[in-house]
Amino acid sequence: MRKIFLSILLALLFIPGICRAVEFDVGTIRPVISGDNIVRVNKNIIFDASSTFLLDTGDPVTYRWEMGDGTVIFGEEAVHTYDQAGDYTVTLTVTQGGQKASIARGVYVYNKLVFLLTDVTERRENIENLKADSAEEGIFVFVVKSYEATTAFVSEETLYSQLNDNLSNFINADAVAVWTTRGSGINALTRLVQQEIEKEGSNLQEALKNKTILVISEENIGTLGRIMQGNFNIIKPKQIIITRQYELKNFVIAESDDAFLEDLEKSVSDYSLINEETGRISVWNSISYLVSFMISKGIPSNTIVLLLMLPIIATIITVLKQVIGVTTFGLYTPSIITLSFLALGLKFGLVILFIIIISGALVRSLLDRFNLLHIPRIAIVLTFSTLIILLTLALGTYLGITSIATIAVFPMLIMTTLAEKFVSALGGRGFYAAILLMFETTMVSLICYWVVEWHYLQNLILGHPEIILLLIIFNYMLGRWTGLRLMEYVRFREVMKHAEE
Numbered sequence: 409m410r411k412i413f414l415s416i417l418l419a420l421l422f423i424p425g426i427c428r429a430v431e432f433d434v435g436t437i438r439p440v441i442s443g444d445n446i447v448r449v450n451k452n453i454i455f456d457a458s459s460t461f462l463l464d465t466g467d468p469v470t471y472r473w474e475m476g477d478g479t480v481i482f483g484e485e486a487v488h489t490y491d492q493a494g495d496y497t498v499t500l501t502v503t504q505g506g507q508k509a510s511i512a513r514g515v516y517v518y519n520k521l522v523f524l525l526t527d528v529t530e531r532r533e534n535i536e537n538l539k540a541d542s543a544e545e546g547i548f549v550f551v552v553k554s555y556e557a558t559t560a561f562v563s564e565e566t567l568y569s570q571l572n573d574n575l576s577n578f579i580n581a582d583a584v585a586v587w588t589t590r591g592s593g594i595n596a597l598t599r600l601v602q603q604e605i606e607k608e609g610s611n612l613q614e615a616l617k618n619k620t621i622l623v624i625s626e627e628n629i630g631t632l633g634r635i636m637q638g639n640f641n642i643i644k645p646k647q648i649i650i651t652r653q654y655e656l657k658n659f660v661i662a663e664s665d666d667a668f669l670e671d672l673e674k675s676v677s678d679y680s681l682i683n684e685e686t687g688r689i690s691v692w693n694s695i696s697y698l699v700s701f702m703i704s705k706g707i708p709s710n711t712i713v714l715l716l717m718l719p720i721i722a723t724i725i726t727v728l729k730q731v732i733g734v735t736t737f738g739l740y741t742p743s744i745i746t747l748s749f750l751a752l753g754l755k756f757g758l759v760i761l762f763i764i765i766i767s768g769a770l771v772r773s774l775l776d777r778f779n780l781l782h783i784p785r786i787a788i789v790l791t792f793s794t795l796i797i798l799l800t801l802a803l804g805t806y807l808g809i810t811s812i813a814t815i816a817v818f819p820m821l822i823m824t825t826l827a828e829k830f831v832s833a834l835g836g837r838g839f840y841a842a843i844l845l846m847f848e849t850t851m852v853s854l855i856c857y858w859v860v861e862w863h864y865l866q867n868l869i870l871g872h873p874e875i876i877l878l879l880i881i882f883n884y885m886l887g888r889w890t891g892l893r894l895m896e897y898v899r900f901r902e903v904m905k906h907a908e909e
Contacts, residue, residue, distance in 0.1 A: 733895030
């Protein structure tokens with residue numbers, strides 16, 4: 409009875425307050441400004457107040473706009489043109505009956521718009537400083553960023569999505585700069601152009617043909633020039649310039665792209681120019697032509713990199729097994745694990761790998777009591793592994809980590825097949841032998857990952873794919889080698905010692 413009395417008392421205390429709050433919200437006008445935050449000098453910008461919350465009293469409404477440059481406009485919609493670059497504050501005052509309310513928002517008026525794509529987290533502060541310094545010169549640097557990306561695949565997906573969301577600013581930009589790792593920015597831009605080509609009425613390519621795209625990189629510029637020729641053939645801008653980061657500010661503040669290129673030619677800066685005249689194909693770079701053709705047909709360069717890395721991964725594993733004597737689950741399994749690490753990122757890839765190993769061992773131990781045949785048992789293990797990965801992705805979605813799942817589902821599904829290898833080893837070799845074999849396989853995969861993750865090697869192979877032909881000769885020579893493995897010298901050291909005696 410006492411609890412009921414207290415509940416009624418609390419209700420009587422709080423309900424009037426809630427009602428007053430509701431009456432206050434309902435009885436107050438709330439101005440709302442709709443419109444862009446940036447505009448070019450001498451171009452019209454439109455602000456709209458039609459979403460303003462008004463009272464149901466029937467009283468006349470007055471809209472008063474203060475544009476920040478001394479101009480005052482009356483009406484539900486305001487159309488204005490600024491003749492000077494800079495920051496302005498637009499204030500809307502709405503009057504209805506005896507009530508008046510105001511709201512303000514900032515607008516930046518620019519002389520030049522530069523569109524920048526970036527994912528270089530370590531240079532985040534430099535980019536913010538560049539944006540602030542450029543604003544003082546009347547230049548607006550519109551930054552599309554992917555600072556939280558774990559791999560080039562995730563970065564490309566994020567940048568591509570943001571490009572779609574800001575397409576109008578991209579089309580209106582005077583110049584485009586790309587400062588990303590491993591080509592994720594230029595690949596996202598290439599995908600966007602390919603998508604827009606298929607749309608009727610798209611004016612993206614028409615806008616791009618007069619634009620210069622600046623690519624900032626610390627990699628070998630000559631190699632990147634060969635790689636990006638395929639991207640140029642799709643995007644078809646005026647030109648692509650590849651150079652170092654210290655030229656980014658000069659590009660932003662340059663009067664024109666031609667003036668920037670002229671200054672670049674006079675300087676000692678390292679750069680490469682890509683246009684219609686570059687990228688001529690000869691007999692000696694026929695595979696490079698094939699790679700450029702694939703890129704021009706829409707195949708992402710990151711996917712081609714994974715394909716070209718496979719012979720290198722296989723060669724590294726061959727050396728570790730044939731020369732050193734490391735034991736793994738064959739050649740295919742560590743290769744697949746390495747490719748999965750490249751696609752998923754090392755941390756996420758290791759998490760998925762450990763989930764597969766642990767779930768496979770647990771499910772197998774649970775199935776031992778049912779005396780099932782081997783093949784149906786493996787099928788059940790694979791099913792449980794898939795379900796557990798599905799739950800992991802659901803958890804990632806709940807935590808807001810969804811970008812990996814959109815581009816890396818297939819590598820995760822491929823990794824579930826490792827459960828078959830591991831469970832078979834548990835049944836044939838025993839628990840400790842299977843764990844040791846899995847450990848060695850994982851270590852070999854990590855070594856391969858650290859080698860092929862090297863950016864210089866990736867760019868070298870993508871720019872000069874003919875190098876992989878040399879691996880055929882190397883593996884042929886390795887196949888003719890009949891010496892002992894290094895591990896065998898350790899394993900049979902006592903026998904060899906007695907043989908010498």
